[in-house]
Amino acid sequence: MKIKVLVIDDSALIRSLLTEIINSQRDMEVVGAAPDPLIARDMIKQLNPDVLTLDVEMPKMDGLEFLERLMHLRPMPVVMVSTLTERGSEITLRALELGAIDFVTKPKLSISDGMREYTDLIADKIRAASQAKIASLPRQSTALNGHAAPVALRNPLISSEKLLIIGASTGGTEAIKSFLLQMPSDCPGILITQHMPAGFTKSFANRLDSLCQISVKEAEDGERILPGHAYIAPGDKHLLLARSGANYVTQLSDDPPVNRHKPSVDVLFDSAAIFAGKNAIGVILTGMGKDGAVGMAQMKGAGAYNFAQNEESCVVYGMPKEAVAHGGVDEVAHLHDLPKLVLNYLMANSTRSLRV
Numbered sequence: 001m002k003i004k005v006l007v008i009d010d011s012a013l014i015r016s017l018l019t020e021i022i023n024s025q026r027d028m029e030v031v032g033a034a035p036d037p038l039i040a041r042d043m044i045k046q047l048n049p050d051v052l053t054l055d056v057e058m059p060k061m062d063g064l065e066f067l068e069r070l071m072h073l074r075p076m077p078v079v080m081v082s083t084l085t086e087r088g089s090e091i092t093l094r095a096l097e098l099g100a101i102d103f104v105t106k107p108k109l110s111i112s113d114g115m116r117e118y119t120d121l122i123a124d125k126i127r128a129a130s131q132a133k134i135a136s137l138p139r140q141s142t143a144l145n146g147h148a149a150p151v152a153l154r155n156p157l158i159s160s161e162k163l164l165i166i167g168a169s170t171g172g173t174e175a176i177k178s179f180l181l182q183m184p185s186d187c188p189g190i191l192i193t194q195h196m197p198a199g200f201t202k203s204f205a206n207r208l209d210s211l212c213q214i215s216v217k218e219a220e221d222g223e224r225i226l227p228g229h230a231y232i233a234p235g236d237k238h239l240l241l242a243r244s245g246a247n248y249v250t251q252l253s254d255d256p257p258v259n260r261h262k263p264s265v266d267v268l269f270d271s272a273a274i275f276a277g278k279n280a281i282g283v284i285l286t287g288m289g290k291d292g293a294v295g296m297a298q299m300k301g302a303g304a305y306n307f308a309q310n311e312e313s314c315v316v317y318g319m320p321k322e323a324v325a326h327g328g329v330d331e332v333a334h335l336h337d338l339p340k341l342v343l344n345y346l347m348a349n350s351t352r353s354l355r356v
Contacts, residue, residue: 002026002027002028002029003027003028003029003050003051003126003127003130004028004029004031004047004048004049004050004051005022005028005029005030005031005049005050005051005052005053005126006030006031006032006033006034006040006043006044006047006049006051006052006053007019007022007030007032007033007034007052007053008033008034008035008036008037008040008052008053008054008055008058008063008066009033009035009053009054009055009058009081010035010036010055010058010059011055012035014055014081014106015033015035018030018033018053018081018122019033021118021119021122021123022122022123022126024119025123027127028123028126028127028130031047031049032046032047032049036058036059036060036061037058037060037061037063037065037066038060038061040052040066041066044070044074044076049076050076050077050130051076051077051078051079051126051129051130052070052076052077052078052079053078053079053080053081053104053122053126054066054067054078054079054080054081054095054100055080055081056080056081056082056083056088056091056092056095057083057088057091063080063091063095064091064094064095064098067080067095067098067099067100068098071098071099075099075134076134077101077129077130077132077134078095078099078100078101078129079100079101079102079103079104079122079125079126079129080092080095080096080100080102080103080104081103081104081105081106082095082103082104082105082106083105083106088105089199089200089202089203089204090203090207092200093173093200093203093204093207096173096174097173097174099134101125101128101129101132101170101171101315102125102128102129102170102171103125104118104121104122104125105197105199105200120260124288124289125170127288128170128288128316128318129170131288131316132170132171132315132316133314133315133316161188161279162188162279162280162281162346162349163188163189163190163191163225163241163248163272163276163279163280163281164187164188164189164190164191164280164281164283164342165190165191165241165268165269165272165276165280165281165282165283165299165304166179166190166191166192166193166282166283166284166285167192167193167194167265167268167269167282167283167284167285167287167291167292167295167296167319168192168193168194168195168265168284168285168286168287168319169194169195169261169265169286169287169288169289169291169316169318169319170195170286170287170288170315170316170318171285171286171287171314171315171316172194172195172285172286172287173194173196173204174315175285175286175309175314175315175335176192176194176208176285177208177211178335178336179283179285179335179338179339180208180211180212180214180216180230181211181212182339182340182343183212183213183214183230183339184213184214184228184343185213185214185228186227186228187214187227187228187343187346188227188281188346189225189226189227189228189229189230189231189248190214190229190230190231191219191225191230191231191233191239191241191250191268191272192230192231192232192233192239193232193233193238193239193263193264193265193267193268194232194233194263195261195263195265195287195291196235197235197236198234198235198236199235200235201218201232201233201234201235202218202234204218204232205217205218205230205232208230208232212230213228214228214229214230215228215229215230216229216230216232217229217230217231217232218231218232218234219231219232219233219234219239219250219252220250220252221250221251221252222244222249222250222251223249223250224244224247224248224249225241225247225248225249225250231250233252233263233268234252234263235263236254236262237252237253237254237262237263238252238253238254238255238258238262238263238264238267238268239251239252239253239263239267239268240252240253240267240268240271241268241271241272241274241275241276241280242271242275243275248275248276251271253267255267258291259289259290259291260289261291264291265284265287265291265292265295265319266291266292266293266294266295267295268295269282269292269294269295269296269298269299270294270295270298272295272299272304273295273298273299273301273302273304274302276302276304277302277303277304278302278303278304278305279304280299280302280304281304281305281306281307281342281345281346282296282299282300282304282305282306282307282328283306283307283308283309283338283342284296284306284307284308284309284319284320284323284329285309285314285319285320285335286309286313286314286315286316286317286318286319286320286335287314287316287318287319287320288316288318288319289318289319289322290318290319290322291319292319292322292323293319293322293323293325293326293328294326294328295328296323296326296328296329297323297326297327297328298328299328300327300328300329300330305330305345305349306323306328306329306330306331307329307330307331307332307333307338307341307342308320308323308324308329308331308332308333309332309333309334309335309338310332310333310334310335312334313334313335313336314335320332
């Protein structure tokens with residue numbers, strides 16, 4: 001059975017190009033193309049698609065309003081098609097909060113050539129969306145929505161010696177937000193690689209910074225990693241952990257993609273294995289593919305203790321599944337439980353260290 005896709009975009013050129021790209025794949029087909037959400041509403045009823053691609057900004061009803069209504073009335077997998085602008089990135093992040101599975105960006109220069117270069121990316125995101133769990137987690141906005149409030153660690157040795165190293169992909173923006181909302185202001189420094197293109201990670205970091213007790217920012221090269229701070233890999237650079245004397249610092253790399261990703265979770269995890277060893281705690285969250293699996297095994301081999309999100313709470317159980325299969329995971333848990341488990345491990349581990 002082919003994945004049935006409905007394309008929704010006010011641009012006839014984009015509708016045509018997306019149709020050409022999707023129909024070039026053996027396992028998917030476009031069953032319809034709508035120029036606006038009002039027409040799309042009727043086509044959804046008639047065609048019963050498996051996945052929608054949805055433009056962010058459209059006439060008659062914008063993509064966000066349509067998405068919000070859709071997720072209330074008929075939840076289904078949606079991949080947003082976004083413009084690479086500051087406004088576009090903010091709207092796209094809001095779409096992910098409302099329930100969109102993922103997004104692709106329209107190319108900035110030659111639209112026709114650019115979209116054709118995105119063929120594999122678009123196809124991969126549609127495949128991931130077709131496998132995703134819809135509304136498997138309660139969506140959060142600016143509140144914890146039932147989560148326990150962050151609990152202070154009150155032990156400076158914990159935050160100065162340890163590091164949290166996090167990787168995620170499809171569904172990861174909401175998973176990362178859920179995790180960081182429960183981190184106390186005195187938690188260890190956090191490095192995060194989320195598969196996301198350039199132009200969106202800064203908005204993502206700023207959004208998290210406005211919600212969390214900890215400080216969150218897009219990583220820059222050579223920054224000292226501080227307790228109570230999270231550093232997110234820029235969308236066009238690999239993020240690595242490094243040392244400068246006695247301090248942990250960030251390092252950005254423009255090396256080629258790894259596992260077809262830049263930033264790559266494996267690159268971050270490999271660097272944590274080398275420079276942090278047993279002082280690292282790894283966390284791998286929801287995502288399509290296997291990026292991070294080998295790196296997490298390297299981390300465990302270097303003495304790190306690692307956690308993985310469980311299948312039930314993942315939007316796509318790909319990356320955590322592969323990490324478990326590679327033997328790099330010590331504990332598997334529901335997303336809602338992971339922050340507490342990580343903090344409990346930190347406190348117990350620090351107590352043992354102090355007693356030795």
